[in-house]
Amino acid sequence: MTTLRPHGNLDGAALAQEIASRTWFHTFDLGDGVHTPGYDDTLTKLEHLHLPPDLKGQTVLDIGSYDGFFAFECEARGAERVMATDRWCWEWPGCDARRNFDWMRDILASKVEDRLVSVEELSPEAVDGTYDVVLFLGVLYHAPDPLGYLRRARAVTKGTLVVETLVDLLDVDVPAAAYYPGASMNNDASNHWGPNPAAVEGLLHDAGFGHVRRFDPWSSNPTWALYLDGNRPRRLSRRVRERLDKGPRSGRMVFHATPT
Ligand SMILES: C[S@@+](CC[C@H](N)C(=O)[O-])C[C@H]1O[C@@H](n2cnc3c(N)ncnc32)[C@H](O)[C@@H]1O
Numbered sequence: 001m002t003t004l005r006p007h008g009n010l011d012g013a014a015l016a017q018e019i020a021s022r023t024w025f026h027t028f029d030l031g032d033g034v035h036t037p038g039y040d041d042t043l044t045k046l047e048h049l050h051l052p053p054d055l056k057g058q059t060v061l062d063i064g065s066y067d068g069f070f071a072f073e074c075e076a077r078g079a080e081r082v083m084a085t086d087r088w089c090w091e092w093p094g095c096d097a098r099r100n101f102d103w104m105r106d107i108l109a110s111k112v113e114d115r116l117v118s119v120e121e122l123s124p125e126a127v128d129g130t131y132d133v134v135l136f137l138g139v140l141y142h143a144p145d146p147l148g149y150l151r152r153a154r155a156v157t158k159g160t161l162v163v164e165t166l167v168d169l170l171d172v173d174v175p176a177a178a179y180y181p182g183a184s185m186n187n188d189a190s191n192h193w194g195p196n197p198a199a200v201e202g203l204l205h206d207a208g209f210g211h212v213r214r215f216d217p218w219s220s221n222p223t224w225a226l227y228l229d230g231n232r233p234r235r236l237s238r239r240v241r242e243r244l245d246k247g248p249r250s251g252r253m254v255f256h257a258t259p260t
Contacts, residue, residue, distance in 0.1 A: 004028055004029065004030055004031075004072055004073070004076055004104075004108055005030070005031050005108075006030055006031075006107040006108060007107065007108065007109040010107060012032060012034060015030065015034050015107075016034060018103070019034070019036050019037075022036075022096045022099070022100055022103075023095075023096045024036040024037055024038040024039070024067060024096070024100060025038050025039060025040050025066045025067050025089075025097060025100075026038045026040055026042045026066060026067040026068070026069035026100075027040065027041075027042040027043055027069070028042075028067075028069055028072075028104065029043070036067075036100075038067070038069075040066075041220050042069050044218070044220070045137070045138075045164060045252070046069075046070070046073065048164070048215065048218055048252070048254050049070075049135075049137070049162055049164060049254055050162075050215060050254065050256065051073075051074070051077070051133075051162070052077070053077060054077060054078055055074055055077040055078050055079040055133065056078035056079075056080070057078075057080050058074075058078075058079050058080060058132040058133055058159070059079065059080060059081045059082075059083075059129070059131045059132045059133070060074040060075075060079045060081070060082045060083070060131060060132065060133045060134075060135065061082075061083045061084075061085070061127055061131035061133070061134045061135065061156055061157075062074070062082065062083070062084045062085070062135045062137075063085055063086075063119060063122065063134065063135060063136050063139060063153065063156075064085070064086055064088075064119070064136070064137065064138065064139040064142075065084035065085060065086050065101065065114075066086060066089055066097050066101075067096075067097055067100040067101055067104065068084050068100070068101040068104055068105070068112065070135050070137060071083075071084040071112045071135075072104060072105075072108055072110055072112060074133070074135075075110055075111065075112055079133075081113070082111075082112045082113065083112070083113045083114070083115065083127055083128065083131070084101065084112055084113070084114045084115075085114065085115045085116075085117040085122070085126075085127060086098075086101075086114075086116070086117075087116055087117060087118035087119075087121075088118070088142075088190070090116060091116070101114070113128075115127055115128070119139065119143070119149050119152055119153075120152070122152040122153065122155065122156055123152070123155055123156070124155060124156055127156055129156075130155075130156050130157065130158040131156060131157060131158060131159065132158060132159035132160070133159055133160055133162065134153060134156060134157045134159075134160070134161045134162065135162050135164075136150075136153050136161055136162065136163045136164070137162070137163075137164040138164060138165070138166075139165075140163060140165040140166075140193075140195070140200070141165055141166045141185075141191050141192065141193055141194055141195075142190050142191065142192065143192060143193065144192050146177075146193055146195065146203055147203055147206060147207060150163075150203050150204060150206075150207035150209075151207045151208065153207070154207045154208040154209060154259070157209075157257075157259065158259070159258065160256050160257065160258050161204075161209065161256070161257045161258075162254065162255075162256055163200065163204070163254065163255040163256075163257065164252065164253070164254045165195070165200065165252065165253060165255075166191075166194050166250065166251075166252060167194065167195060167196055167197055167200065167217060167250060167251055167252065167253045168194025168195070168196060168249065168250040169194065169195075169196040169249065169250075170196055170197070170217065170248055170249055170250060170251065171246055171249055172196055173198065174198060175195075175196065175198040175199040175201075175202045176195075176196050176198070176199055177193045177194060177195040177196065177199050178193070178194040179192070179193060180192060180193070180194065194250060197214055197217075197253060197255075200212075200214075200253070200255055201214065201255070204255060204257045208259060209257035209258060209259055210258065210259060210260045211257065211258045211259075211260065212255055212256070212257045213255065213256045213257075214253065214254075214255050215253065215254045215255070215256075216253075217248070217251035217252065217253045218251055218252055218253075219248065219250070219251040219252065220252075221251075
């Protein structure tokens, strides 16, 4: 991870005061012990993305950028051009995402560009070209139409699409996806599908990615996290032990997909 250093005149106390006045999704490390209290496990997610440490000369598109952490991180890794897009949370009344993104860009003296574009509206025209690295993080399970979303992501990818997603049905070894009616997943009606790894790979191939690499699943759920790390927690109830014996059912995964 790169520490993102603010420029300008804001001292630590002023930074802390401004940070405390907002709700944060992303956890930014601004150095000298100053963090944004994001409710997202951003730094763990970053570790699992397997992004190149050096992005010099690369162009990056961050689809569904929220507070913009990953866009600013790619800029800090030397990307030549970074474009951030979003629509949902940048337009939600009462959501701080858009003003957090603008404030971060300001204090970091960043050149990250932005477009107010939904995934449904994605095209090379809408984002001013195609990109070497396209980040599609935490978006796939929000798609009512996952194949359509990935096809639109394909249309703006000339290098690698990095997909980070919730995965479900890990115990099913044929391509399958869990459907979450209403708000049954995390009390959030925008969560639609939990694909398993074989389904994500199949969707990526059908969207026009010839080569797909998958990385190991992980979980923020402490019991699954221990299991996935190869540790068997002691003193579990019989019901939980029986469930664990069948293997973790859900988690998060990252896939790197390239057109050829
Ligand atoms: C769970 S957050 C992930 C944020 C960030 N990419 C990350 O991984 O930390 C989902 C993001 O996708 C955006 N999003 C989901 N569906 C979208 C759509 N159809 N059009 C535009 N943005 C969308 C939301 O606004 C939000 O920024």
